[in-house]
Amino acid sequence: MGKPEFIYVTYIETTPEKLWHALTDGDFTTRYWFGARLRSDWKVGSSFEMVRSNGTVSDAGKVVEYDPPRRLAYTFVNLSDKYKTDFPALATFTLEPYGKLVKLTLTHEGFAEGSKFYSGISKGWPAILSSLKSILETGKPLEIPFEALKMEA
Amino acid sequence: MNIDHFKPLTVYTIYIASTPEKVWEALTSAEFSRKYFFGNTVEIDLRIGGAYIVRTPDGALHIRGEVVECVPYRKLSFTFNVNWPELLEKLGATLVSYEIEPAGGAVRLTMTESHDRPLDDDILSGGRQGWPAILSSLKSLLETGEPLVVKMAPPARMLAALKKLGIKTP
Numbered sequence: 001m002g003k004p005e006f007i008y009v010t011y012i013e014t015t016p017e018k019l020w021h022a023l024t025d026g027d028f029t030t031r032y033w034f035g036a037r038l039r040s041d042w043k044v045g046s047s048f049e050m051v052r053s054n055g056t057v058s059d060a061g062k063v064v065e066y067d068p069p070r071r072l073a074y075t076f077v078n079l080s081d082k083y084k085t086d087f088p089a090l091a092t093f094t095l096e097p098y099g100k101l102v103k104l105t106l107t108h109e110g111f112a113e114g115s116k117f118y119s120g121i122s123k124g125w126p127a128i129l130s131s132l133k134s135i136l137e138t139g140k141p142l143e144i145p146f147e148a149l150k151m152e153a
Numbered sequence: 154m155n156i157d158h159f160k161p162l163t164v165y166t167i168y169i170a171s172t173p174e175k176v177w178e179a180l181t182s183a184e185f186s187r188k189y190f191f192g193n194t195v196e197i198d199l200r201i202g203g204a205y206i207v208r209t210p211d212g213a214l215h216i217r218g219e220v221v222e223c224v225p226y227r228k229l230s231f232t233f234n235v236n237w238p239e240l241l242e243k244l245g246a247t248l249v250s251y252e253i254e255p256a257g258g259a260v261r262l263t264m265t266e267s268h269d270r271p272l273d274d275d276i277l278s279g280g281r282q283g284w285p286a287i288l289s290s291l292k293s294l295l296e297t298g299e300p301l302v303v304k305m306a307p308p309a310r311m312l313a314a315l316k317k318l319g320i321k322t323p
């Protein structure tokens with residue numbers, strides 16, 4: 001068995017520019033990302049954080065690539081004790097125009113063997129990216145309670 | 154049919170602002186499927202052992218199988234064998250399962266493609282290319298009333314791998 005890697009593809013009726021904004025604007029991410037605000041100055045090498053509504057930081061890493069509106073990459077790991085044996089893994093987003101649509105591909109890789117964080121993100125991303133697609137196509141995010149993801153305790 | 158020896162090789166999960174009943178209908182009705190499944194139509198006899206058929210837009214038989222599990226609005230599993238000479242003999246049966254679960258104001262739909270033997274990534278690339286497009290379009294159709302127009306090139310990597318195995322593809 002190789003090291004785990006998570007790949008997710010979705011097609012969204014939007015423009016690369018709108019999708020890029022949705023992936024990088026902290027105010028916008030709070031609407032579809034279980035309330036998380038992404039915080040970074042988006043310079044390569046700068047810090048990248050996910051901030052909860054109460055202001056505390058849940059996840060942290062670094063910006064690796066910032067090439068609007070085509071390619072975005074950052075590392076992050078959840079800071080809770082549950083994932084204390086994990087280290088930041090690399091999430092790369094590619095945005096490709098596809099007729100009237102945009103094909104969004106997320107590749108999340110570089111996890112430790114037997115990573116618990118990998119199991120967490122595998123449940124989180126489909127919900128986050130489904131809600132992202134909904135908000136861009138209908139103006140409304142999905143209402144998914146975090147508990148519905150059935151994360152392991 | 155015993156499916157105990159099938160192992161999941163491709164899994165795709167998507168959340169949809171809809172109800173389990175509507176998602177079930179979209180997955181099982183010919184009219185709906187024509188809109189989001191590259192113009193193909195699904196005909197399914199919803200009982201264990203019932204036929205599962207996919208026809209191309211010109212009416213030709215494309216995929217055939219049989220229903221293995223059927224729990225309305227919750228779970229549907231069926232064999233899914235593309236109608237190409239020797240494909241079934243050389244690669245074994247493909248099993249597709251849909252699981253539908255309520256998740257707050259949305260529905261979680263999980264598609265699992267399983268096989269009774271290991272298959273390499275080249276063979277699996279066809280499904281891995283197709284499912285995200287099909288299910289993204291299904292989600293748009295249920296949420297906006299309009300499917301996506303996904304014009305997809307044939308899965309070249311998979312077709313080349315099948316050709317090497319001597320499986321004739323159109």
